[in-house]
Amino acid sequence: MSSATLTIEQDVWRPKYNPWLIAVVVALAAFMEVLDTSIANVALPYMAGNLGASNDQSTWVLTSYLVSNAIILPISGWIAGAIGRKRFFMACLGVFTISSLLCGIAPNLGFLLFFRVLQGVGGGGLQPMAQAILADTFPPHQRGLAFALYGITAIMAPTIGPTLGGWITFNYSWRWIFFINLPVGLTTWFLVRRFVEDPPYLAKIKAAGVKLDYIGIALLTLGVGALQVLLDKGQEDDWFGSRFITTLVVVATVCLISLVVWEWRQKAPIIDVRMFKSFNFASASLMMFTLGILLFSSLVLMPQFLQTLLGYTSELAGLALSAGGLVLLFEMPVMGQLTTKIQARYLIAFGWLSPVLGHVLLDETN
Amino acid sequence: MFYSTKRIDLQISFNAAVWLRITQVIGLGFLFVPITLVAYIGISPEKNNAVAGIVNFMRNMGSSVGTSLVTTLIARRSQFHQARLVQSVNLGNPSILNSTNGLAQRLTAAGVGGGHDSQLQAYARIYQAVQAQAASLAYIDTFMVLAVGAAIMFFLAFALKKNEPGGGGATIAE
Numbered sequence: 001m002s003s004a005t006l007t008i009e010q011d012v013w014r015p016k017y018n019p020w021l022i023a024v025v026v027a028l029a030a031f032m033e034v035l036d037t038s039i040a041n042v043a044l045p046y047m048a049g050n051l052g053a054s055n056d057q058s059t060w061v062l063t064s065y066l067v068s069n070a071i072i073l074p075i076s077g078w079i080a081g082a083i084g085r086k087r088f089f090m091a092c093l094g095v096f097t098i099s100s101l102l103c104g105i106a107p108n109l110g111f112l113l114f115f116r117v118l119q120g121v122g123g124g125g126l127q128p129m130a131q132a133i134l135a136d137t138f139p140p141h142q143r144g145l146a147f148a149l150y151g152i153t154a155i156m157a158p159t160i161g162p163t164l165g166g167w168i169t170f171n172y173s174w175r176w177i178f179f180i181n182l183p184v185g186l187t188t189w190f191l192v193r194r195f196v197e198d199p200p201y202l203a204k205i206k207a208a209g210v211k212l213d214y215i216g217i218a219l220l221t222l223g224v225g226a227l228q229v230l231l232d233k234g235q236e237d238d239w240f241g242s243r244f245i246t247t248l249v250v251v252a253t254v255c256l257i258s259l260v261v262w263e264w265r266q267k268a269p270i271i272d273v274r275m276f277k278s279f280n281f282a283s284a285s286l287m288m289f290t291l292g293i294l295l296f297s298s299l300v301l302m303p304q305f306l307q308t309l310l311g312y313t314s315e316l317a318g319l320a321l322s323a324g325g326l327v328l329l330f331e332m333p334v335m336g337q338l339t340t341k342i343q344a345r346y347l348i349a350f351g352w353l354s355p356v357l358g359h360v361l362l363d364e365t366n
Numbered sequence: 367m368f369y370s371t372k373r374i375d376l377q378i379s380f381n382a383a384v385w386l387r388i389t390q391v392i393g394l395g396f397l398f399v400p401i402t403l404v405a406y407i408g409i410s411p412e413k414n415n416a417v418a419g420i421v422n423f424m425r426n427m428g429s430s431v432g433t434s435l436v437t438t439l440i441a442r443r444s445q446f447h448q449a450r451l452v453q454s455v456n457l458g459n460p461s462i463l464n465s466t467n468g469l470a471q472r473l474t475a476a477g478v479g480g481g482h483d484s485q486l487q488a489y490a491r492i493y494q495a496v497q498a499q500a501a502s503l504a505y506i507d508t509f510m511v512l513a514v515g516a517a518i519m520f521f522l523a524f525a526l527k528k529n530e531p532g533g534g535g536a537t538i539a540e
Contacts, residue, residue: 292428358389
């Protein structure tokens, strides 16, 4: 194995501080960020009313964040290599926190959208780097538990986001869904500065020097930006019935295919697409993609179903969803333990079987 | 008639939906940790950051695709089912005509409008029932699509590499 020396070095290096302390700090930062992808959903009508914008225009508050977020996410590993992971994480926290403040005091929709783009840029590094820090901080046999903590943030936060956002907006003002990031952001920034350190291998990558790949960045920005906007606006604009959406589909397809081809041939790619040569990595990526689909489709389906067909109030529907989040809170640590006893692929197989069985049950009830 | 052959009243759908929610949530909890672990298998440790970047990107794109997919499916399938239901639920169908008239009479008896007014209300209520029925059929179609996706992933799981439980991403030497 070519990386044998690195593996040994990796196993030998351990952080100075208690890994669980580090884990809680970075997971908290990631939690705050994931919360922001869904917390604004219910507040949109209030923002629109308050800022003198139409409901249609206000949906850009969500889209703007998702676009800049999705551009930073895949190149976050590369940025961490270029400037150091700790520094990158702190920069992200700083940008995220300051732009949260700015979002909260935005005088009109234009400014709010601009600050949301900034917030998305800052937020883009928090999720993946929290996961990467956890992976490096814990010895292999504890990684399962560490990822369980991270999983709670990644899967629970979007579940409680809409409920919390609705509660804050209803009782205070939509501006407070942004202000609540300030204390969390500031605290975690200082804690990260104090307790997180970069493993030695990162210094080597950094020392090797990094070249800016302008073509790659341009293709990524255009491709992912177009994709995110078309996914967000497709249904509203009737998909291929709209010239705007059709154009975006063409732009996204051309740019993303060129991006993969371009990056495949780079010596030091900004996105390491060659990792997809590993069947295992490619499958895991596809599964994570599908997991995202399942998670968010149920977040969209359930409240609609409960409210429009069964006449639930939005608060009750929100509570029903958050109750699902609680199940996860207890399940995740158990899973972390199980991964030390059972092969991951069998656990995964069971996990995918569960929604299928749910559907079979549904068919029988009918 | 479509109503009686496929008996999905809203009460059943609610129970089923609760079950679906439970099975979905439990499934998600089972998946996140092992999939994250599996992503690292066979990738050298100095690529940890790149792995985290791409895997998180994939999950986030999945959430955008999921939101978009479900919104579109519900809208389109509701239209489809409504069009189909209206083929049988219309006043040319004697049993529908009967139940509309019956409903109108009961509305009049209950003091909700009189004559023509209660007839209109009866139409409106039947129409609402059709819409609700179409929507719940659309939800069931959408769950079906998601279940098929999950089934494909189920089979893919067995193609993954063996790992040493507790090895944190190290593969079993072959």
